[in-house]
Amino acid sequence: MAHGPAKGIARWLYTTNHKDIGSMYLWFSFAMFLLGGVFALVIRAELFQPGLQIVDPNFFNQMTTMHGLVMVFGAVMPAFVGLANWMVPMMIGAPDMALPRMNNWSFWILPFAFAMLTSTLFMEGGAPNFGWTFYAPLSTTYAPPSVTFFIFAIHIMGASSIMGAINIIATILNMRAPGMTLMKMPLFVWTWLITAYLLIAVMPVLAGVVTMMLMDIHFGTSFFNAAGGGDPVLFQHIFWFFGHPEVYIMILPAFGIVSAIIPTFSRKPLFGYASMVYATASIAFLSFIVWAHHMFTVGMPLAGELFFMYATMLIAVPTGVKVFNWTATMFKGSLTFETPMLFSIAFVILFTIGGFSGLMLAIAPADFQYHDTYFVVAHFHYVLVPGAIFSITAAVYYWLPKWSGRMYSEVMGKTHFWLAFIGLNVTFFPMHFSGLAGMPRRIPDYHMMFADWNMISSIGAFLFGGAQVLFLYIVISTIVSGRKATDKVWENPEGLEWTVPSPAPYHTFSTPPEVK
Amino acid sequence: MLNRAHGRSPWLLAPALLVGSYQSLAEEVERWKYNMPEGVTPVSQNIHGLHMEMFWWCVGIGVVVFSIMLFSMIFHRKSRGVKPAHFHESTTLEIIWTVIPVVILILMAIPATKSLINLYDTSEADMDVLITGYQWRWKYDYVDEDLSFFSSLSTPREQIEGLAPKGPHYLLEVDEPLVVPINKKIRFLITANDVIHAWWVPALGVKKDAIPGFIKESWTIINEPGVYRGQCAELCGRDHGFMPIVVDARTEEDYRAWLQEKQAAAAAIRELTSKTFTFDELYARGEEVYNRSCAACHQVNGEGIPGTFPSLKGVGVAVGPIDHHIDVVVNGVKGTAMQAFGPQLSEVDIAAVVTYERNAWGNNMGDMTQPIDIYNHKQGN
Ligand SMILES: [Cu+2]
Numbered sequence: 015m016a017h018g019p020a021k022g023i024a025r026w027l028y029t030t031n032h033k034d035i036g037s038m039y040l041w042f043s044f045a046m047f048l049l050g051g052v053f054a055l056v057i058r059a060e061l062f063q064p065g066l067q068i069v070d071p072n073f074f075n076q077m078t079t080m081h082g083l084v085m086v087f088g089a090v091m092p093a094f095v096g097l098a099n100w101m102v103p104m105m106i107g108a109p110d111m112a113l114p115r116m117n118n119w120s121f122w123i124l125p126f127a128f129a130m131l132t133s134t135l136f137m138e139g140g141a142p143n144f145g146w147t148f149y150a151p152l153s154t155t156y157a158p159p160s161v162t163f164f165i166f167a168i169h170i171m172g173a174s175s176i177m178g179a180i181n182i183i184a185t186i187l188n189m190r191a192p193g194m195t196l197m198k199m200p201l202f203v204w205t206w207l208i209t210a211y212l213l214i215a216v217m218p219v220l221a222g223v224v225t226m227m228l229m230d231i232h233f234g235t236s237f238f239n240a241a242g243g244g245d246p247v248l249f250q251h252i253f254w255f256f257g258h259p260e261v262y263i264m265i266l267p268a269f270g271i272v273s274a275i276i277p278t279f280s281r282k283p284l285f286g287y288a289s290m291v292y293a294t295a296s297i298a299f300l301s302f303i304v305w306a307h308h309m310f311t312v313g314m315p316l317a318g319e320l321f322f323m324y325a326t327m328l329i330a331v332p333t334g335v336k337v338f339n340w341t342a343t344m345f346k347g348s349l350t351f352e353t354p355m356l357f358s359i360a361f362v363i364l365f366t367i368g369g370f371s372g373l374m375l376a377i378a379p380a381d382f383q384y385h386d387t388y389f390v391v392a393h394f395h396y397v398l399v400p401g402a403i404f405s406i407t408a409a410v411y412y413w414l415p416k417w418s419g420r421m422y423s424e425v426m427g428k429t430h431f432w433l434a435f436i437g438l439n440v441t442f443f444p445m446h447f448s449g450l451a452g453m454p455r456r457i458p459d460y461h462m463m464f465a466d467w468n469m470i471s472s473i474g475a476f477l478f479g480g481a482q483v484l485f486l487y488i489v490i491s492t493i494v495s496g497r498k499a500t501d502k503v504w505e506n507p508e509g510l511e512w513t514v515p516s517p518a519p520y521h522t523f524s525t526p527p528e529v530k
Numbered sequence: 531m532l533n534r535a536h537g538r539s540p541w542l543l544a545p546a547l548l549v550g551s552y553q554s555l556a557e558e559v560e561r562w563k564y565n566m567p568e569g570v571t572p573v574s575q576n577i578h579g580l581h582m583e584m585f586w587w588c589v590g591i592g593v594v595v596f597s598i599m600l601f602s603m604i605f606h607r608k609s610r611g612v613k614p615a616h617f618h619e620s621t622t623l624e625i626i627w628t629v630i631p632v633v634i635l636i637l638m639a640i641p642a643t644k645s646l647i648n649l650y651d652t653s654e655a656d657m658d659v660l661i662t663g664y665q666w667r668w669k670y671d672y673v674d675e676d677l678s679f680f681s682s683l684s685t686p687r688e689q690i691e692g693l694a695p696k697g698p699h700y701l702l703e704v705d706e707p708l709v710v711p712i713n714k715k716i717r718f719l720i721t722a723n724d725v726i727h728a729w730w731v732p733a734l735g736v737k738k739d740a741i742p743g744f745i746k747e748s749w750t751i752i753n754e755p756g757v758y759r760g761q762c763a764e765l766c767g768r769d770h771g772f773m774p775i776v777v778d779a780r781t782e783e784d785y786r787a788w789l790q791e792k793q794a795a796a797a798a799i800r801e802l803t804s805k806t807f808t809f810d811e812l813y814a815r816g817e818e819v820y821n822r823s824c825a826a827c828h829q830v831n832g833e834g835i836p837g838t839f840p841s842l843k844g845v846g847v848a849v850g851p852i853d854h855h856i857d858v859v860v861n862g863v864k865g866t867a868m869q870a871f872g873p874q875l876s877e878v879d880i881a882a883v884v885t886y887e888r889n890a891w892g893n894n895m896g897d898m899t900q901p902i903d904i905y906n907h908k909q910g911n
Contacts, residue, residue, distance in 0.1 A: 064700065065692045072768045072835065139837030145765045151742065152725040152767060156665075156867050158838055240743020246726055247741060281608070283618040311728060311763075312739045313746030316650045320643060327635045331628060338627045341595060344602040346615035351603075359603070363596060370588035377638065379645040380581045382737045383566055383574075386728060386763040451563035452732045454763045457771030459690060461702050463563045 018520055027122075030114030031520065032099045035121050037417070039096025040410070042124060044486065046088030047403075049132070051479050053081035058441075058475040061468045066459050074458035075143035076135065082146025086264070087171045088128050090402045094267040095120075095178045097409050098206050100417065102182060104511040104518065105200045107191025107527045112184035120177035127170035134160035145456060147257070150238035150249040154230045161231065165224045172217040179213035182206055191510070193529030197288065200509055202270030204291050208298045209266045212259045215302075220256040223249065247312050254305035262301045264398060265365075266294060268405030269336060272358040275412050276340055278507045279355035280347030286339040293332035293339075300329050310381045319378050326376035330369065337366050352504075353427030357408035360435055361400050368396030371446065386456075389449025395442045407434070410489065415503045419517030420496030426488045433481035440474025567732050570754045570779075574735030576645050584638065591634075652747045655717035659708065663720075663727030663740035663762065664874070665867065666769035666826060670708050673719070677792055680874060681706045682822060683772045687830075690772075702759040705822075707776035711785040712755055718748045724869060725767060731760035731777055739764055752779040767867075769826050803877045803901045809885070812898055816886025819879045824887075827867060832891040839867070843891040852897055855884055856907050872908055877901040 019025045019034065029035060056077045060068045069077070099117070103110055111117050134141040139158030142148065153161060186207045190199070199207075226249075229235040236242020238249045269290075277284045284290065306314060306322040314322075340362050349355075371393040375381050384390060407430075415421050444467035449455075453464045460468065499516045510529070514522045568578045606612050660671035660678075667682035684705045688694035697703070710716055720729050722740035729748075730737040733756075738748040752758075760775040780788065807815075821830060828834045832843040842848040847855050859880055862870035871880060881901045888895040 064696060066690050067692060071771065072838070075765070075768065075770070137837070139835075143768075149726055149765070152765065156725050156767060240741075246743070280606075281614040282616065285618050286620075286624055287618070289624045311737050312741065313744075316647065319646060319650075323642065323646070324639060327639060330635060331631050334631045335624065335628060337595060338623075341599050341602075342623070343618075344599060345606065346612075346617075347602065347606050348608040348612045348614040349603060349606050350608045359599070363599065366592065366595065370592060373588065373638075374581065374584045377580060377584055377642045379577050379642060379649055380584065382649070383577055383581065383732060383735065385737060386730075447562070447564035450566045452567070452760070454730070454761050454771075456765045457761070459701060459771050461700050462696060463561075466562055467564075 028118070030110070030118050032103050032111045032114070032117065033417070033518065033520065035111075035117050036096045036099030036101075038121055039092045039099060042121070043089050043093035043096060043406075046084050046092070046128065048482065048486075050081050050084035050089055051482060053077045053084065055475060055479055057081060058472040060458055061460070062472040063469065064460055064462055064465050069458070071458045072140060072143055075145070075456065076141040078456050079142045079145050079148075080131075080135070083131065083142070084128070085398075086146065086260070087168075088124075090264045090398070090406070091175060092124060093406045094206075094209070094264070094402075095175075095182075097202075097267065097271070097406070097413075098178075098182050101413065101511060102185055102203055102206060103189070104514065104522055105203050105509055106186065106189065106194050107510050107523045107529060108185060108189035109521060109523050109526075111181050112189055113181045116177050117181055120174045120181065123170050124174050127167045127174070130163050130170075131167040134163050137163070147253060148227075149253075150227060150230070150246050154227050154238055157231070162228065165228050168224045169221055172221045175213050176217050179210035179217075182210040183214075186210075191523065191526040191529050197291070198529065200270070201273035201284065201287070201290055201294075202267065205266040205270035205273075205294050208294050209263050212263050212266075212298055212301065216256040216259045216263075219252060220260075223252040223256065226252075247309070250309050250312065251306065254308045255302075257308065258305040259298075259301040261394075261397075262297060264402045266298065268361065268365075268401050269294060271405045271409045271412075272340065272361050274509065275354045275358040275408055276343050276362075278412075278504050279350050279352060279358075280344050281349075281506065282343060282347040283508070284339070285342035285345075286335075289335055290339055293335045296332040297329060300325060300332070304329065307376060307378075307381070310378045311385050323376060323378040327373065330373050330376075333369055337362060337369075350505075352411075352424060353422070353431055354408040354412035356428065356431045356435075357404045357411065360431070361404045361408065364396055364400030364404070364438070368393055368401065371396065384449065386454055387449035388445040388453045388455055391455050392442050392445035392449055395445070399438055399442065404434075407485065413511070414489065414492060415496075415499035416511055416514075416516050416518055418493045418496065419499055419515075420492050421499045421503075422488055422492040422496055426484070426491075430481055430484050430488060433484065434478060437474050437476075437478030437481050441471050441478055442474070444468075444470045444474075569733040569735050570756065570758065571734050571736075571750050571752055573649060573750065574733060576648070577735045580641060580645055583641070587634065587638065652717050652749045654715065655749060656714040657711075658717045658719055659710070660719045660721070660745075661708075661729050661740065663722035663724075663729065663766065663773075664869065665724050665767050666762070666773040668708075668727075668729070668762075668773065668775060669723075669874070670706075672789075675789060675793070677789070677796060679706050679792075681708065681776070683774055685772075699759065701772065702761070702774045702776070704774055704776045707757070707778040709778045709780060709785060709788050710752065711782045712752045712779050714782075715749060715751050718750070719745050720748060721745045724867070726764050727762045727766045727773070728764035729760075729775060730763040731758050731775055733758040733760075734777065737763055752777075755779050755781055755784075772826075799876050799878065803905055806900055806902075807878075807881070809898050812882045812885040813889060815878070816882035816884070817890070819875065819883040820886050820890075823871070823875065823879075824883065832887070832893075842887050842893075844893060848887045849893055849895060852884070852888070852895075852899060853907075855888065856880070856899060856904060859884055860904065860907055877904040877908070880904045 137160045142164045144153040226237040230237055236244040238244050238246050273284055304326045307326040375384055448464045448467040453460055501516050502512050566578055566581050568575055658673040660673055662669040667680050669680050671678040681704045684703050685701050689696050720738045720740045722742040727740040729740055734750045736748050736750050738746050756779055758777045762773040827839040828842050834841040847858050860872035862868050878901045881899050881904050885898040
């Protein structure tokens with residue numbers, strides 16, 4: 015049974031090995047992260063000063079759209095699926111994913127989806143330019159012809175995510191080693207189990223809404239066209255019914271990652287394991303009944319407005335529980351600050367700041383001033399960059415020695431951390447101010463009163479971008495020439511993945527381990 | 531201080547701090563707009579209060595949580611020889627830190643609910659203004675006064691392209707502001723003609739989406755005369771960043787005077803419809819209309835943007851039969867970004883812009899059309 019990988023390109027094309035597929039997902043995600051980052055830098059370069067200097071407003075809109083789509087669907091989601099592929103089987107003592115062939119397929123359709131999406135940049139009329147939220151009728155009647163390719167690309171991404179999610183659920187529910195009861199599973203496994211259910215619930219809704227767009231554009235229906243009896247606001251309801259859980263899809267696995275890292279470097283077990291599980295489940299449940307807080311200004315009836323305001327505020331409770339638990343885990347521990355720990359602590363602090371602005375945004379009357387300004391941009395970048403991106407980075411530093419058998423350079427890792435940490439705050443903190451002062455989002459030019467904050471943001475963005483190039487270098491040099499890692503890697507980490515050699519052999523747990 | 535051609539470098543703040551002169555520091559702080567304006571209406575002031583209250587709650591909670599983390603990071607380090615404790619569970623603690631946030635949330639929700647109920651009360655308005663979003667300008671209809679007009683960006687292109695110094699109200703200025711009286715309850719009826727826009731004036735605390743096919747309501751009572759500026763807040767296509775809103779609030783008297791003047795001007799335009807113009811008059815007026823209303827899509831040079839907005843130079847409708855040309859401009863092309871300009875532009879302006887398009891950029895069709903022809907076309911003759 016135990017045999018090594020095939021040779022050459024065939025290994026990657028035909029592989030059904032969870033480690034190979036995990037690596038491909040991670041590399042793909044990093045490539046998309048750089049591409050989406052380049053789009054972001056075009057935006058920040060144009061916004062460096064008032065006036066139009068670098069790009070045409072229409073191209074600017076294409077950049078904001080493509081940046082959002084590529085980061086959400088190309089960078090963050092595939093990175094988490096890649097981590098799940100690598101870690102879930104190793105954490106539950108399974109030999110591989112439950113559905114290995116589907117695993118291969120769900121990865122390999124992704125490059126096609128993104129090749130198609132990116133190719134729209136070169137089409138007549140340009141790429142999608144209606145924002146990553148693609149509100150109708152701007153994305154239907156008024157869209158460039160490339161919108162059809164965008165719809166098809168979204169369908170493929172959705173299919174990939176659904177297959178990935180089914181695979182993860184099947185693996186977790188069926189392939190745990192004897193003794194690995196549900197309440198013994200590492201939190202990363204728990205959070206991914208819940209995330210996978212969210213994916214299965216909402217990706218079909220996204221597929222539905224883009225199909226309705228397709229019908230409106232090509233087949234004469236009027237789902238989102240008032241003149242034909244439809245309603246543009248219907249689009250927003252369906253989109254955000256997908257979109258809000260989507261936000262949690264991008265953050266729940268991150269909770270799992272830091273819940274693994276903080277205890278290791280605090281040398282103390284995770285505080286409140288059970289409450290962490292329940293909090294994750296409550297957040298997932300609440301994520302289905304808060305979608306219209308993205309639409310407070312569409313003019314919903316008062317009762318609707320109040321309901322969505324209260325439900326949204328409630329999310330602060332389970333989220334708070336998580337933050338308190340992480341804090342209590344660190345309290346009276348014996349702390350060291352290796353790179354993964356630095357990223358995790360930054361995660362907790364900055365994600366909490368993003369949570370605060372989220373709470374402010376939940377207050378519907380105040381949202382009338384915040385909505386669609388840079389305050390919102392600051393908010394969601396504070397939850398997504400230190401949230402999703404930092405946790406993924408922490409995970410890479412934490413498990414890379416296990417994957418590659420080699421240790422990264424701690425000095426380099428810490429340099430990367432500080433550059434990224436400073437870059438991030440310099441970029442996104444001033445956006446709170448420009449937003450409150452009245453700068454709408456998605457504009458290519460602005461009044462001089464926003465000039466100072468924008469210039470600072472742009473400088474920070476280039477710093478942050480540079481830090482990620484350093485990250486690429488660190489990962490490659492670790493794999494090529496890092497010093498040998500021990501099997502345990504860290505002082506006393508918890509979890510089955512640390513019981514196998516470093517680098518993890520091509521096949522692990524062919525005979526299930528005994529979990530006590 | 532706003533008269534800068536470019537944003538002043540943020541690094542200038544540092545010398546200001548070093549010099550330490552209180553005056554320049556205060557000026558700097560004033561210049562760096564960093565918070566929500568209090569505004570000039572009861573609603574905006576109420577929202578500002580809620581915003582600050584929420585902010586201080588968050589600061590308070592943040593200080594507590596981050597202090598504990600910082601304390602651990604400083605005192606519970608391995609390098610200090612600390613041995614880790616082993617506790618990892620406490621139902622009491624979990625209950626405490628579930629219940630306390632719930633209580634805080636209730637304290638937050640009460641004023642927010644009151645404020646929202648007030649915001650939704652659009653009854654008993656003294657006057658109604660119908661606001662319609664277009665790509666990329668606003669139309670204001672004074673419902674009871676038989677008066678309506680468009681309001682578009684008036685910042686010259688040279689300022690945007692950096693060929694001229696930027697004015698003090700760069701991108702926040704329009705040709706025709708919305709003029710309203712103070713101390714009156716004004717109800718806004720908000721809709722759109724093409725895509726979704728959002729009408730937002732921070733100083734009034736009003737932001738409402740303008741949705742094609744639906745009318746949404748909002749209201750305001752302005753306390754002080756003044757000029758208040760805002761922008762479209764919902765991505766609405768290419769020139770989303772270039773459709774500002776200017777509200778000019780005046781005393782009742784001044785408002786009345788302005789109203790009469792406007793109504794007289796509108797009557798004069800109607801008069802012009804029956805007048806016959808020379809080619810040069812039409813061409814000159816047409817160039818102006820074109821640059822204001824059409825160039826955003828078809829471009830100043832008439833060449834459009836391939837794949838999105840057609841070229842009018844030497845091809846298609848502009849060099850075809852004139853009747854069809856008039857029809858396209860008056861009635862638009864259904865289901866495309868080419869809107870019906872019939873209801874938006876006066877007969878004179880349409881005649882002028884059609885004449886212009888047929889003869890500009892080397893089209894040289896040599897023909898022209900009069901306002902009365904446009905009037906007849908609209909009447910279906
Ligand atoms: Cu608009």
